[in-house]
Amino acid sequence: MLDFLELEETVGRAWHRLIGKTGSWPQYPDHAVQLVDIRQRLAICFRGFGGDIAVQIAPARARTSTHRLGLRQRMALGEEKLAQPLRDEATLMLPPEIALFPDRQLNYDLYVWLVGYMAVMPMDADALPEDALRRDLAALQIAEQTVERACRAFPGLKPRYKRLCAAILAERPKRPLHRLEQQVEARILSLLKQGADLPDDALPTIFPHRGPAGYLPALPVPLWPGLMKREEVAPRTGEDEPVRNSQSEGAETGRQIAQRERQDPRHADRSPFILNRFEKILAMAEMVSVDRPSDDSDEQNAKSADELDDLTLGERKGRPAARFRFDLDLPPEAVDRSLLTAELTYPEWDYRKGAYLPDHCAVLAAPVQEKEKPLELDAAAQSLVRRVRRQFEILRPGREVLRAQLDGTDLDLDAVVRSRCDLAAGGQGSDRVHLMSRPQANDLAVTLLVDVSLSTDAWVDNRRVLDVEKEALLVLANGIAACGDRCSILTFTSRRRSWVRVETVKDFDESFGPTVEHRIAALKPGFYTRMGAAMRHATAKLAEQPNRKKLLLLLTDGKPNDVDHYEGRFALEDSRRAAGEARAKGVNVFAVTVDREASAYLPALFGRGGYALVANLAKLPVALPAIYRMLAG
Numbered sequence: 001m002l003d004f005l006e007l008e009e010t011v012g013r014a015w016h017r018l019i020g021k022t023g024s025w026p027q028y029p030d031h032a033v034q035l036v037d038i039r040q041r042l043a044i045c046f047r048g049f050g051g052d053i054a055v056q057i058a059p060a061r062a063r064t065s066t067h068r069l070g071l072r073q074r075m076a077l078g079e080e081k082l083a084q085p086l087r088d089e090a091t092l093m094l095p096p097e098i099a100l101f102p103d104r105q106l107n108y109d110l111y112v113w114l115v116g117y118m119a120v121m122p123m124d125a126d127a128l129p130e131d132a133l134r135r136d137l138a139a140l141q142i143a144e145q146t147v148e149r150a151c152r153a154f155p156g157l158k159p160r161y162k163r164l165c166a167a168i169l170a171e172r173p174k175r176p177l178h179r180l181e182q183q184v185e186a187r188i189l190s191l192l193k194q195g196a197d198l199p200d201d202a203l204p205t206i207f208p209h210r211g212p213a214g215y216l217p218a219l220p221v222p223l224w225p226g227l228m229k230r231e232e233v234a235p236r237t238g239e240d241e242p243v244r245n246s247q248s249e250g251a252e253t254g255r256q257i258a259q260r261e262r263q264d265p266r267h268a269d270r271s272p273f274i275l276n277r278f279e280k281i282l283a284m285a286e287m288v289s290v291d292r293p294s295d296d297s298d299e300q301n302a303k304s305a306d307e308l309d310d311l312t313l314g315e316r317k318g319r320p321a322a323r324f325r326f327d328l329d330l331p332p333e334a335v336d337r338s339l340l341t342a343e344l345t346y347p348e349w350d351y352r353k354g355a356y357l358p359d360h361c362a363v364l365a366a367p368v369q370e371k372e373k374p375l376e377l378d379a380a381a382q383s384l385v386r387r388v389r390r391q392f393e394i395l396r397p398g399r400e401v402l403r404a405q406l407d408g409t410d411l412d413l414d415a416v417v418r419s420r421c422d423l424a425a426g427g428q429g430s431d432r433v434h435l436m437s438r439p440q441a442n443d444l445a446v447t448l449l450v451d452v453s454l455s456t457d458a459w460v461d462n463r464r465v466l467d468v469e470k471e472a473l474l475v476l477a478n479g480i481a482a483c484g485d486r487c488s489i490l491t492f493t494s495r496r497r498s499w500v501r502v503e504t505v506k507d508f509d510e511s512f513g514p515t516v517e518h519r520i521a522a523l524k525p526g527f528y529t530r531m532g533a534a535m536r537h538a539t540a541k542l543a544e545q546p547n548r549k550k551l552l553l554l555l556t557d558g559k560p561n562d563v564d565h566y567e568g569r570f571a572l573e574d575s576r577r578a579a580g581e582a583r584a585k586g587v588n589v590f591a592v593t594v595d596r597e598a599s600a601y602l603p604a605l606f607g608r609g610g611y612a613l614v615a616n617l618a619k620l621p622v623a624l625p626a627i628y629r630m631l632a633g
Helices: 007-019 035-048 071-076 104-119 132-153 157-171 179-195 276-287 301-306 379-393 413-424 465-483 514-521 531-543 568-584 602-606 617-632
Strands: 056-059 063-065 080-082 091-094 252-258 325-328 345-350 355-367 399-405 434-439 444-451 486-494 500-506 549-556 587-593 611-613
Touching: 035 056, 035 091, 035 104, 091 104, 104 132, 104 157, 132 157, 132 179, 157 179, 345 531, 345 568, 355 531, 379 465, 379 617, 399 413, 444 465, 444 531, 444 617, 465 486, 465 514, 465 549, 465 617, 486 531, 500 514, 500 531, 531 549, 531 568, 531 587, 549 617, 568 587, 568 602, 587 602, 587 617, 602 611
Parallel strands: 056 091, 252 325, 355 500, 444 486, 444 549, 549 587, 587 611
Antiparallel strands: 063 080, 345 355, 399 434, 486 500
16 A cells, blocks of 8 residues: 555556567467477478478577667567567578467467468568668568469468458558658558558558668568578588587577577667667677686576677687577588598588589498497496397297298198199199208398487486487397397498598497497597488498398487588488488488487478387387387288
């Protein structure tokens, strides 16, 4: 009752009521739709609309929009961040949440429309002009053409787009704008009315060649995603050493796409009260490499870094005190197309050119150094090994009986009766009246290809990923030895295309024993995951085997990537191509992963039935033998 006597609280509440909710678009949290809940459904829709299977869906981060703000917005924020949908060659960046309409179905329909729109977006469009006015007009022209193309290609989307346009018209804020900005806004409203089949009495406008000083871009329309052009950067030449585990793992930021970019200073209001001296100090701080051990930030700074529009990246030596995990969507590194000269070289698929890069990757093949003691399994793991051996012994081929043979150890009674009946009927008898038994041939060759990249040094559920992989390998190797299948075990890691190391834990003609156990125990985390080159090498070794059936079983914990251009869609397309090459050579390819987010990209690599996801890392030693029995059977 006496709250009004608390002056600070009273003024604070009044100020919050005045400018607390100053976003340009209204929000209806009770009707929100989350991207994480429908991402798989949207991915299926995108493929159905004709989108490339290797394109991934990721949440768009909020970027600073330079449109004109209202008075209350300038008082409260000074700027506004919008999670505007964007698309590039490799990723669909969709808002992490849509709560734009007071109808949950409309919010869901907006996601579906965005996916259909992005499926037909022209990816070869010219870059937008530098001038803000010309850029707005060019973007509106592209949006109009793309909407027409989407509605023509997918007639079922047209009623949905009509409802969305009507809803956007009702929710789009009416703001005081400069004359030219108001004319651009009228053009936007005209396109929305056209989409909603509403009458439009606006007259055509002739726009100047360039925008005048002080012109600010229009408020983006959520219905029309933008195209993000990527310019390749020059390949780095320095050696890259991955950062090993630090004492503090730090915080993990949300999986958002961050673009390293520079805001055009012409689009930002420059306050006359900013002193030039401070600007010079900030510029010097960026240019000079100031690297002190005491400058390591704590976990709280991960949230601050996630707020940045412009994230400056640098390289440093040594181990940091804390680490933060980001999904950075940086410009792709240019592909170095020079040929490599090495004992083992393999091509790489460049999806952008639609051609192979010959002799592009050098594979260094070597045996694992067996310097470690065998793994010490606990009682549960030892019991699992015994159980798996018993299960796999059932798969050991027995003896097959051949009937109607010229010679054998016993008579084939059916053949004898048939021969006597033929003679009694005046025909000719047969001498093939014996049974012969012989051991069944084991006609399967399998290669276990194990990812030992740096990410296997991570800890999940209080267990290191690589340690669990070792235990699973040991259990499966015991089972394969019990059933008698021909098996090899390879590990792989990489550091650029010139250093793809594939080590042999067990060769095909080598029996399983203490030596192999020592090698499994000696596995250590490496660097990166150049999956395509490793799969091509394993396929080449499998193709040399005389067996009729061949299986390549890949065990990994994440996406293919390397420190150079081999990341994102390039890496996915090359790995998918390598899997297709293996199948064309008669090698069945199957992947087992412990990455809980693998369902977003593994179907693109190996197909719906070509992979298994083991979400619980501790169950990998049990799941891997079961998967093998299913494939071998």
